[in-house]
Amino acid sequence: xxxxxxxxxxxxxxxxxxxxxxxxxxxxxxxxxxxxxxxxxxxxxxxxxxxxxxxxxxxxxxxxxxxxxxxxxxxxxxxxxxxxxxxxxxxxxxxxxxxxxxxxx
Numbered sequence: 241x242x243x244x245x246x247x248x249x250x251x252x253x254x255x256x257x258x259x260x261x262x263x264x265x266x267x268x269x270x271x272x273x274x275x276x277x278x279x280x281x282x283x284x285x286x287x288x289x290x291x292x293x294x295x296x297x298x299x300x301x302x303x304x305x306x307x308x309x310x311x312x313x314x315x316x317x318x319x320x321x322x323x324x325x326x327x328x329x330x331x332x333x334x335x336x337x338x339x340x341x342x343x344x345x
Contacts (some may be wrong), residue, residue, distance in 0.1 A: 245330050252319035273324050280317035286310050 260270035271279070287310045293300035300306060322329035 248315075249319055249323065249329070252316050253323050255316070256320045256323070273321070276317065276321055276324060280314065280321065283310060283313045283317055287314055 263270045287307075289298060290300060290303060290307045290310050292298040293303045294307060319329060321327075322332075
């Protein structure tokens with residue numbers, strides 16, 4: 241893994257561990273993979289609403305700031321899910337991009 245990407249993954253996992261501790265205190269257990277995926281779906285819905293605002297069909301205050309935040313939330317969720325299920329996301333991303341590139345070439 242590249243150093244910069246690895247730093248993002250490590251930070252995402254560090255924050256996930258903090259959330260897991262919070263969840264244990266609040267709910268007696270940490271979220272399951274399914275619950276993490278549902279949280280990601282909520283983030284994607286929030287992102288869709290902000291995209292609509294950028295396209296002029298919704299009104300959202302501070303849309304640019306909110307959009308950056310929500311895209312970051314979505315990335316965090318993807319990194320956390322990849323870690324949870326032992327997916328080498330950097331390798332898989334590069335592999336997928338190469339496949340798309342070959343298809344489009």
